[in-house]
Amino acid sequence: MCFPQGNDSWFEDQLRRKVEQGDDTFFWSDVWLNNLKLSERFPRLYSLSTQKEHSIKEMGSWQIGTWSWHFTWRRALRDFEVELFNQLLNILQVFVPSANTSDKWIWLPNPEGIYTVHSAYASLLALSTNTGGDVFKSLWYVPSPSNVLAFTWKMFHDRIQTRDNLRKRQAIPSQSDLRCPFCVSQEETSSHLLFSCPLSWNVWMACYKWFGFYTVLPKDGKEHFLQHIYPWRSNSQKQCAWVVWTAIIWALWNLRNGSIFRNDQLDIDKVLDGIQFRSWSWLRGRKKDFHCSLYEWQVQPALLIAAL
Numbered sequence: 001m002c003f004p005q006g007n008d009s010w011f012e013d014q015l016r017r018k019v020e021q022g023d024d025t026f027f028w029s030d031v032w033l034n035n036l037k038l039s040e041r042f043p044r045l046y047s048l049s050t051q052k053e054h055s056i057k058e059m060g061s062w063q064i065g066t067w068s069w070h071f072t073w074r075r076a077l078r079d080f081e082v083e084l085f086n087q088l089l090n091i092l093q094v095f096v097p098s099a100n101t102s103d104k105w106i107w108l109p110n111p112e113g114i115y116t117v118h119s120a121y122a123s124l125l126a127l128s129t130n131t132g133g134d135v136f137k138s139l140w141y142v143p144s145p146s147n148v149l150a151f152t153w154k155m156f157h158d159r160i161q162t163r164d165n166l167r168k169r170q171a172i173p174s175q176s177d178l179r180c181p182f183c184v185s186q187e188e189t190s191s192h193l194l195f196s197c198p199l200s201w202n203v204w205m206a207c208y209k210w211f212g213f214y215t216v217l218p219k220d221g222k223e224h225f226l227q228h229i230y231p232w233r234s235n236s237q238k239q240c241a242w243v244v245w246t247a248i249i250w251a252l253w254n255l256r257n258g259s260i261f262r263n264d265q266l267d268i269d270k271v272l273d274g275i276q277f278r279s280w281s282w283l284r285g286r287k288k289d290f291h292c293s294l295y296e297w298q299v300q301p302a303l304l305i306a307a308l
C-alpha cells in the first residue's frame with residue numbers, strides 16, 4: 001500500500017484513546033491525556049521509570065474508594081526531577097479511572113467516533129493508491145494492543161525506524177554505523193532485523209518449537225504474517241496465531257531497542273518467556289473464549305488453539 005507523502009502517522013492520527021479503567025492503555029507510550037504521550041512530555045521521568053510498559057491500571061490502585069498512583073524509579077529523584085514529578089501529578093489530577101469498564105479506541109473517521117474494523121479499512125483504502133489486500137484486512141482483526149498493530153502496519157510499509165530507514169530519511173549522518181545491532185554484520189533493514197538475522201531466526205525457531213511446528217520462514221513480512229494462518233482453520237484460531245506473531249515482532253523490536261539503548265544482553269529463553277507472557281495476557285484480555293492459565297499456554301499452545 002502506498003500513501004501520499006506526510007501520512008507516516010496516519011494510523012495513530014486517526015485514533016484517540018477513551019480511557020475507562022486503564023487496562024488497555026500504556027501509561028507512558030499511548031496518547032491518552034492532552035494529546036501528547038507522557039513519555040514525550042516528561043522524557044526525563046520516562047527514562048527513570050521502571051514501569052515503561054505498564055498500563056494505566058497497573059500504575060496505581062483503588063484503596064477504600066480512592067485511586068492512588070504508585071510510581072517506581074530506577075533511583076531516587078533529584079530536586080528538579082521531583083519538580084517534574086509534581087507537574088506530572090498535577091496533570092494527572094484531572095483523571096480518575098473508572099472501576100470496571102474497559103478502554104476503547106475512538107475512531108476519528110467515523111462521525112460517531114466509534115472505531116470499527118470496517119471504517120478503519122475503508123478509510124485506509126480511501127487513502128491508498130494500491131490496496132494491500134488480505135494482509136491488511138486480516139491485521140485489523142488481530143486482538144493485540146493497538147500500538148502493536150500500528151507498529152506492525154508500519155513494518156509492512158517499511159516505515160519503522162531501522163537504521164537503513166533513518167539513513168534514507170537523512171535522520172542520521174550518512175557515515176553512521178548501519179549494521180544490525182544483533183549480528184553486527186548485515187545492514188539493519190526491517191526484513192533483516194525481524195526475519196532473517198540469525199538471532200531473530202533463532203527466536204522464530206524457538207517459538208515454532210514451542211508450538212511443535214517446523215517450517216521454512218519467508219523473509220518478507222507480509223508473507224510471513226500470512227503463512228501463520230496456514231495450520232489453522234477458523235478465524236478464532238487464526239487470531240490466536242497472529243497475536244503470537246505480533247508478540248514476536250514486538251519482542252524483537254523491543255529487544256533491538258534494549259540492545260542499542262541499554263546494552264541489554266540477548267537471551268533467547270528470556271525473549272521466549274516474554275513472548276509467551278505477552279501473547280497470553282493479550283489473548284486473556286481481549287478474546288472472550290480464551291480462558292487458559294499461563295502455564296497451560298506455555299505447555300500446549302497448539303492444542304489450546306486447536307480447541308477454539
Ligand SMILES: [Zn+2]
Pocket residue numbers: 180181182183184185186192193197198199
Ligand atoms: Zn542481524
